[in-house]
Amino acid sequence: MTARTLYEKVWDSHVIKNYEDGTSLLYIDRHLVQEVSSPQAFAGLAAEGRKFRRPDAHIAVADHAVPTTDRHLPLPEGLAARQVARLKDNCARFGIGYIGMNDARHGIVHVMGPELGFTLPGATLVCGDSHTSTHGAFGAIAFGIGASECECVFATQSLRQRKQKTMRVNLVGRLGDGVTVKDIILALIARIGTNGGVGYAIEYAGPVIGQLSMEARMTLCNMSIEAGSRVGMVAPDETTIAWVSGRPLAPAGALLDRAITYWKGLPSDTGAVFDREVDLDVSALAPQVSWGTNPGETASVTGLVPDPTVETDPVKRQKMERSLAYMNLKPGTPLEEIAIDRVFIGSCTNGRLEDLRIAASVVSGRKVADNVAAIVVPGSATVRLQAEAEGLDRVFRDAGFEWRDSGCSMCVAMNDDRLKPGERCASTSNRNFEGRQGLGGRTHLMSPAMAAAAAIAGHLIDIRKLETMH
Amino acid sequence: MEKFTRLTSVAAPLAEADVDTDIIFPARFLLLLDKAGLGKHLFHERRHRRDGGMTDFVLNTPPFNEARILVADANFGSGSSREQAVWALADFGIRCVIAPSFGEIFFSNCFKNGVLPIVITGEAHANVMAAARTGQPFTVDLEAQTVLLPNGPALSFDIDPWRKRALLLGLDEIGGILADDAEDISAFEARHRVDNPWLFLDDGRMEQLLSQGDGK
Numbered sequence: 001m002t003a004r005t006l007y008e009k010v011w012d013s014h015v016i017k018n019y020e021d022g023t024s025l026l027y028i029d030r031h032l033v034q035e036v037s038s039p040q041a042f043a044g045l046a047a048e049g050r051k052f053r054r055p056d057a058h059i060a061v062a063d064h065a066v067p068t069t070d071r072h073l074p075l076p077e078g079l080a081a082r083q084v085a086r087l088k089d090n091c092a093r094f095g096i097g098y099i100g101m102n103d104a105r106h107g108i109v110h111v112m113g114p115e116l117g118f119t120l121p122g123a124t125l126v127c128g129d130s131h132t133s134t135h136g137a138f139g140a141i142a143f144g145i146g147a148s149e150c151e152c153v154f155a156t157q158s159l160r161q162r163k164q165k166t167m168r169v170n171l172v173g174r175l176g177d178g179v180t181v182k183d184i185i186l187a188l189i190a191r192i193g194t195n196g197g198v199g200y201a202i203e204y205a206g207p208v209i210g211q212l213s214m215e216a217r218m219t220l221c222n223m224s225i226e227a228g229s230r231v232g233m234v235a236p237d238e239t240t241i242a243w244v245s246g247r248p249l250a251p252a253g254a255l256l257d258r259a260i261t262y263w264k265g266l267p268s269d270t271g272a273v274f275d276r277e278v279d280l281d282v283s284a285l286a287p288q289v290s291w292g293t294n295p296g297e298t299a300s301v302t303g304l305v306p307d308p309t310v311e312t313d314p315v316k317r318q319k320m321e322r323s324l325a326y327m328n329l330k331p332g333t334p335l336e337e338i339a340i341d342r343v344f345i346g347s348c349t350n351g352r353l354e355d356l357r358i359a360a361s362v363v364s365g366r367k368v369a370d371n372v373a374a375i376v377v378p379g380s381a382t383v384r385l386q387a388e389a390e391g392l393d394r395v396f397r398d399a400g401f402e403w404r405d406s407g408c409s410m411c412v413a414m415n416d417d418r419l420k421p422g423e424r425c426a427s428t429s430n431r432n433f434e435g436r437q438g439l440g441g442r443t444h445l446m447s448p449a450m451a452a453a454a455a456i457a458g459h460l461i462d463i464r465k466l467e468t469m470h
Numbered sequence: 471m472e473k474f475t476r477l478t479s480v481a482a483p484l485a486e487a488d489v490d491t492d493i494i495f496p497a498r499f500l501l502l503l504d505k506a507g508l509g510k511h512l513f514h515e516r517r518h519r520r521d522g523g524m525t526d527f528v529l530n531t532p533p534f535n536e537a538r539i540l541v542a543d544a545n546f547g548s549g550s551s552r553e554q555a556v557w558a559l560a561d562f563g564i565r566c567v568i569a570p571s572f573g574e575i576f577f578s579n580c581f582k583n584g585v586l587p588i589v590i591t592g593e594a595h596a597n598v599m600a601a602a603r604t605g606q607p608f609t610v611d612l613e614a615q616t617v618l619l620p621n622g623p624a625l626s627f628d629i630d631p632w633r634k635r636a637l638l639l640g641l642d643e644i645g646g647i648l649a650d651d652a653e654d655i656s657a658f659e660a661r662h663r664v665d666n667p668w669l670f671l672d673d674g675r676m677e678q679l680l681s682q683g684d685g686k
């Protein structure tokens with residue numbers, strides 16, 4: 001038998017049928033449902049008098065629109081309250097599992113799914129959300145879909161798809177002090193571009209992967225979509241198996257043993273051929289920060305705001321000029337001189353326990369700068385409770401951070417957590433698009449360690465210099 | 471779904487790379503629960519001034535305010551999976567977007583809503599953009615897979631055959647799968663349950679999980 005990649009193995013085991021034109025009907029094992037992309041899908045299903053094919057394959061949670069304060073109170077009347085209520089009603093009506101916002105397991109879909117063991121190696125998983133690529137960290141084919149496709153999965157448990165091309169990203173070397181996986185993925189996107197991965201399923205591989213925790217692998221796969229790839233994957237190994245075992249929806253006992261045997265067969269075979277290979281030596285990486293309005297517009301924090309006049313491609317030059325105007329930045333300014341107003345630590349990219357531990361270790365015993373308002377929004381209630389058990393909430397509060405309940409919050413600014421026009425934010429989220437964190441707001445993407453350091457310094461700063469700061 | 475066969479319209483030129491879905495349809499309007507009527511929020515920040523007035527954005531400017539075709543630049547519709555971006559375009563009247571490349575989820579969302587995304591690259595794309603600026607109408611013919619520019623040749627484009635057929639006939643994809651593939655799905659599901667039983671949660675695991683929640 002020919003050598004196959006991880007992606008091909010999971011794909012092959014989910015093909016219901018191949019159509020003549022080269023597309024396939026792909027079976028979908030798991031569907032995470034949230035409030036923003038589902039109302040129209042439920043409505044469409046109801047309008048056609050259709051039913052859920054497999055209610056046990058779906059689980060719903062409201063994460064985008066929920067407030068991160070005063071959760072014990074009823075939601076204030078308005079659109080957000082209606083959207084959250086609609087999700088709950090739809091779940092009750094169609095018999096779908098729903099996790100409420102005060103449930104101890106509540107969280108951002110992409111944080112909660114893995115915590116519940118809903119996300120498993122070798123599975124296909126979808127969600128009406130582009131960062132579904134996160135779940136590929138377990139060796140699943142996981143991808144974001146639109147509302148119409150959500151409706152299709154409700155009714156048929158399948159999607160017509162064309163197999164992606166494959167790209168392997170080989171991560172070699174050793175991460176330096178203060179440099180994290182967020183810096184790897186930002187540097188990769190800056191290198192291959194925000195559409196460099198379009199049409200490809202990425203597999204992250206190489207010796208660096210073995211050193212990464214599941215949390216770090218999720219951060220890596222999460223941002224695959226920012227390189228244009230719907231799918232980002234890491235092969236399951238002992239780290240994966242240890243993380244999954246014992247989760248509420250994961251198999252247990254003899255079934256787990258069987259599953260583990262199966263999962264161990266999933267990594268790409270030696271000699272498997274990828275359509276594209278990219279090598280990245282992480283040893284020389286400096287901490288990264290974005291300066292523009294897409295994640296590819298990123299540079300080492302040691303660098304300068306780039307100069308559009310040296311860009312020869314007119315379309316790119318125009319885009320850079322537009323980005324700098326929106327960000328109100330002058331070419332040639334050292335990135336470390338950029339003063340900030342807000343700090344956001346959270347999101348499905350960096351709202352996990354490991355992220356909060358790192359950020360807390362940076363701010364411990366220090367104070368948030370006077371010009372900065374900073375918040376920490378745990379990615380899930382599980383993360384929040386564990387962090388509180390470890391005393392991280394105290395560390396953050398003592399430093400001057402606000403400590404919030406779980407949700408998407410200022411990553412997407414659909415609740416009350418948002419930037420005011422012109423405000424500048426150091427953010428651990430994944431998108432620095434115009435208006436993403438609030439109308440007219442300006443976002444600089446970076447790692448939790450870097451965002452924590454910026455909160456203390458009041459401006460962007462190389463985390464590696466913070467030690468020498470008084 | 472509304473059929474797409476042949477379309478003649480002026481084409482609005484939007485010569486800007488990386489127009490993401492947050493620009494096409496800002497997140498704060500995602501709280502709306504319906505598909506209909508979203509056109510008024512299309513490109514909201516580009517079309518509306520903060521003081522409430524309208525900008526000179528291309529879709530506000532005659533004749534392009536009536537455009538049913540949009541000529542965009544590289545990586546159009548990148549970012550989020552929000553189908554609202556396509557619903558808003560369609561509600562505004564745009565039925566066809568021509569660009570050198572697209573965000574993948576946006577691209578596939580288009581086909582579910584009777585909107586035709588066409589990939590045209592390089593010099594041909596530059597010609598299309600220039601032709602759009604003249605304000606003269608284009609004709610897009612899906613059957614023939616051509617874009618007919620006002621004074622130029624017919625440019626041909628590629629499209630997946632199944633997607634072409636669905637657009638031409640206005641097919642309901644879900645209805646099609648339920649009608650044609652239901653037996654195959656059932657047969658697969660039965661095999662899959664034997665091979666990967668841990669992926670099925672009707673064995674009480676899901677029920678147990680949910681019974682522990684407070685449901686609020």
Ligand code: SF4
Pocket residue numbers: 063064108109110129131347348349407408411412429430
């Ligand atoms: S945290 Fe941000 S990127 Fe992640 S699911 Fe929520 S809104 Fe989307």
